[in-house]
Amino acid sequence: MRRILYAIAGTLSLITGLIGVVLPVLPTTPFLLLSAWCFARSNKRLHAWLINHKYFGPAINDWEKHKGIKASNKKRAYVLIVLSFSISIYVVPLTWVKVLLLFMCIALLWNMKRIKTL
Known part of the structure; x- marks a missing residue:
């Protein structure tokens, strides 16, 4: 049940972060970091996709590895x-x-x- 809740939270956070790419009022990075955190606890495949993403991956990796x-x-x-x-x-x-x-x-x-x- 916990994995499902993390997956849902990660997906909602990812969607919000993607909306933030086009809306300057909404920040993208915090939502993508939250998505990576949730996916690391729920779905390894989605986490791998996110950290290997061409645009979002480097910033997420910097945060996860070096804070x-x-x-x-x-x-x-x-x-x-x-x-x-x-x-x-x-x-x-x-x-x-x-x-x-x-x-x-x-x-x-x-x-x-x-x-x-x-």
Whole structure:
């Protein structure tokens, strides 16, 4: 039963991560990492497919083996975080929401900084 729940969670997380590829508001990487974690506990074939994937595999392998992110991916993440939050702050009309978004952006950037750079 536990393997089935992990497989379902991994599949839902994978779908959410794939949606995040085209929607800039939705992050891709955390959902793919969650999928890899769930698949490692439920379905070895899906886990192998994910870690050997042309686009997603290297980042997942870096995280699973070294608990870190390559410098190039980290720089790209910084740019995308700042860009997406800047657009959101510009578009939102409410001042309190702008302030909240700014604090969220700072917190996310701080968290990214704390992750090991490979």
